[in-house]
Amino acid sequence: MTRLEALQTVYSRLHDRIVVTIMGAVAAELQSIGHRPNFFYLQHAMGLASSMGLGIALSRPDRQVIVLDGDGSVLMNLGGLTTLARYRPKNLVHVVFDNESLLSVGGFPTATSTGSDLAAIAKAAGVPRTTTVRTIEAFREAFDEALAAGELASVVAKVEPVGPSAFVTGLGLLENRFQFQRYLANAVDPDPAR
Amino acid sequence: MGEAAEWFRIRDAADMSPVSTANSRLVYDALKACGVRLLSALPETWLVHLIRLAEEDPDMTLVRLAKEEEGVGISAGAHLAGVKSAMLMQNHGLLASINGIVSCAQLYRIPLLMLISHRGEFGERDPWQTEGGAVTEDILRALRIPSAFLEHPDHVARRIAQAQTLAYASNKPVALLLRRDLMFEES
Numbered sequence: 001m002t003r004l005e006a007l008q009t010v011y012s013r014l015h016d017r018i019v020v021t022i023m024g025a026v027a028a029e030l031q032s033i034g035h036r037p038n039f040f041y042l043q044h045a046m047g048l049a050s051s052m053g054l055g056i057a058l059s060r061p062d063r064q065v066i067v068l069d070g071d072g073s074v075l076m077n078l079g080g081l082t083t084l085a086r087y088r089p090k091n092l093v094h095v096v097f098d099n100e101s102l103l104s105v106g107g108f109p110t111a112t113s114t115g116s117d118l119a120a121i122a123k124a125a126g127v128p129r130t131t132t133v134r135t136i137e138a139f140r141e142a143f144d145e146a147l148a149a150g151e152l153a154s155v156v157a158k159v160e161p162v163g164p165s166a167f168v169t170g171l172g173l174l175e176n177r178f179q180f181q182r183y184l185a186n187a188v189d190p191d192p193a194r
Numbered sequence: 195m196g197e198a199a200e201w202f203r204i205r206d207a208a209d210m211s212p213v214s215t216a217n218s219r220l221v222y223d224a225l226k227a228c229g230v231r232l233l234s235a236l237p238e239t240w241l242v243h244l245i246r247l248a249e250e251d252p253d254m255t256l257v258r259l260a261k262e263e264e265g266v267g268i269s270a271g272a273h274l275a276g277v278k279s280a281m282l283m284q285n286h287g288l289l290a291s292i293n294g295i296v297s298c299a300q301l302y303r304i305p306l307l308m309l310i311s312h313r314g315e316f317g318e319r320d321p322w323q324t325e326g327g328a329v330t331e332d333i334l335r336a337l338r339i340p341s342a343f344l345e346h347p348d349h350v351a352r353r354i355a356q357a358q359t360l361a362y363a364s365n366k367p368v369a370l371l372l373r374r375d376l377m378f379e380e381s
Binding site: 040083086087 | 255258259260261263264266267268269271273274275276277279293297302
């Protein structure tokens, strides 16, 4: 499975949910499918996308938050998994695209290429729901189950180490940031009974 | 050790320490008066009362961190979601957070209210704290982060409010350095 295929297969689910991505290929590929005002791309600060997702999830319990992370970024903030697990927001789904490499900076292998298991690490950190998937069908199913589960979930999707040819997009960083903030300010709970 | 057991251990340690309860309360009340509803913290000796106050306050979301840099992301998320926050850390936590401050808070113009215990100043007894104190102010200057001391109870509330005002006006991080004279009661 490629990350782009995985993003395409769940794109319709992102329509009314808060999405925070990491930098590089994830941000560029999601934008290539279609940017929305409820998407925020953290184009640096590797490791902190999950922390931002936690901050949003705790601040807006009425909204579901999806973090689209990567193996290189998660490995830079493994402690953050313990913080996520400690507060285990019910409205947060943590997707980790694991291509076992630092693709955006030359494809050097990360520690997941030599056996480090991010779903097992998340589970041991205390994340209540974790899984690793390797096919599009399994990813779609795991993603939908995580959305419906009502508890903190980590979905590690093993993907091929391929990505876009360029990472800079036409969307300015601050344009994205202020648009996203405005979206959150105006966003009302789509299902107040939840 | 469970959360409750941990809490009692911290409480007992806090009761025996010469960290100022009254001035910690002053700082906490000032943060509340500014509308801060989320505090991220990594415990250190001078911050024990502040963290305890946050934990006992049902209107405050306390996020205990594994490493201080996480707090930058959490505060950024809270800000974009419309919640006022502050970070509590030691100056070594500031050192550990620099990439997050630069490449999240500064790059994305996030107002960040950082309360930093300024260890390693005159009077410091712990040898391991002495290097951090010597570089903290230069680091803040190099990062172009406006900062001020909290050293006397009389100006605590006003300076915290002013720091937050500047953070929001500039959409940038600001720092308040909690000094020994304010936080520590010793003979």
